[in-house]
Amino acid sequence: AQSVAQPEDQVNVAEGNPLTVKCTYSVSGNPYLFWYVQYPNRGLQFLLKYITGDNLVKGSYGFEAEFNKSQTSFHLKKPSALVSDSALYFCAVRDPSTGRRALTFGSGTRLQVQP
Amino acid sequence: DAGVIQSPRHEVTEMGQEVTLRCKPISGHDYLFWYRQTMMRGLELLIYFNNNVPIDDSGMPEDRFSAKMPNASFSTLKIQPSEPRDSAVYFCASSAPGTGVNTIYFGEGSWLTVV
Numbered sequence: 001a002q003s004v005a006q007p008e009d010q011v012n013v014a015e016g017n018p019l020t021v022k023c024t025y026s027v028s029g030n031p032y033l034f035w036y037v038q039y040p041n042r043g044l045q046f047l048l049k050y051i052t053g054d055n056l057v058k059g060s061y062g063f064e065a066e067f068n069k070s071q072t073s074f075h076l077k078k079p080s081a082l083v084s085d086s087a088l089y090f091c092a093v094r095d096p097s098t099g100r101r102a103l104t105f106g107s108g109t110r111l112q113v114q115p
Numbered sequence: 116d117a118g119v120i121q122s123p124r125h126e127v128t129e130m131g132q133e134v135t136l137r138c139k140p141i142s143g144h145d146y147l148f149w150y151r152q153t154m155m156r157g158l159e160l161l162i163y164f165n166n167n168v169p170i171d172d173s174g175m176p177e178d179r180f181s182a183k184m185p186n187a188s189f190s191t192l193k194i195q196p197s198e199p200r201d202s203a204v205y206f207c208a209s210s211a212p213g214t215g216v217n218t219i220y221f222g223e224g225s226w227l228t229v230v
Binding site for chain 1: 119146148150157158160163165170171206208210216218219220221222223224226
């Protein structure tokens with residue numbers, strides 16, 4: 001079975017500081033990993049994905065994520081946070097060895113960027 | 116291009132009533148997903164379709180829930196009879212065909228309140 005853990009319910013960071021939102025995963029094969037963002041009363045918006053290749057993936061709005069196979073992690077990062085980055089962030093995984101197309105999501109991490 | 120379109124955006128209904136949620140996937144997409152989001156359980160996959168055929172409905176809570184996809188551009192999720200514990204945000208999502216890792220795109224959600 002595939003699963004995702006986001007160990008922090010909330011992350012607080014000051015504007016201009018770097019941010020990290022943590023994600024660890026569990027799959028039997030090599031994972032496909034995703035980050036989505038949800039603003040209040042909106043749907044989920046795709047940020048970035050890791051399939052294979054370079055462990056550092058760049059995505060929308062200046063976000064990036066680093067895949068670490070030995071630690072089974074896929075942490076989301078941004079060098080300099082903006083107040084407008086405040087939102088709910090979801091990590092998701094898909095195990096291609098299962099043939100299953102759907103994503104399994106983590107519980108979400110609320111990012112609060114203070115001015 | 117239009118994204119995934121869901122209706123209604125908000126619905127308040129009384130316990131015991133039938134609820135029908137509607138979804139129009141992105142044109143050309145052949146995978147369609149229904150997810151439910153609650154505070155307690157996070158994002159859960161209910162069912163997904165490929166080429167209008169249900170592939171995995173293991174997440175459908177019980178017989179009160181049913182989903183159909185009569186054609187490539189329309190899907191419904193029906194709850195009959197509705198109960199207060201069905202109150203949640205229901206998301207429809209779609210992804211493009213092919214064997215690649217195609218991103219799943221979400222609609223804005225249907226906010227359901229059962230009183």
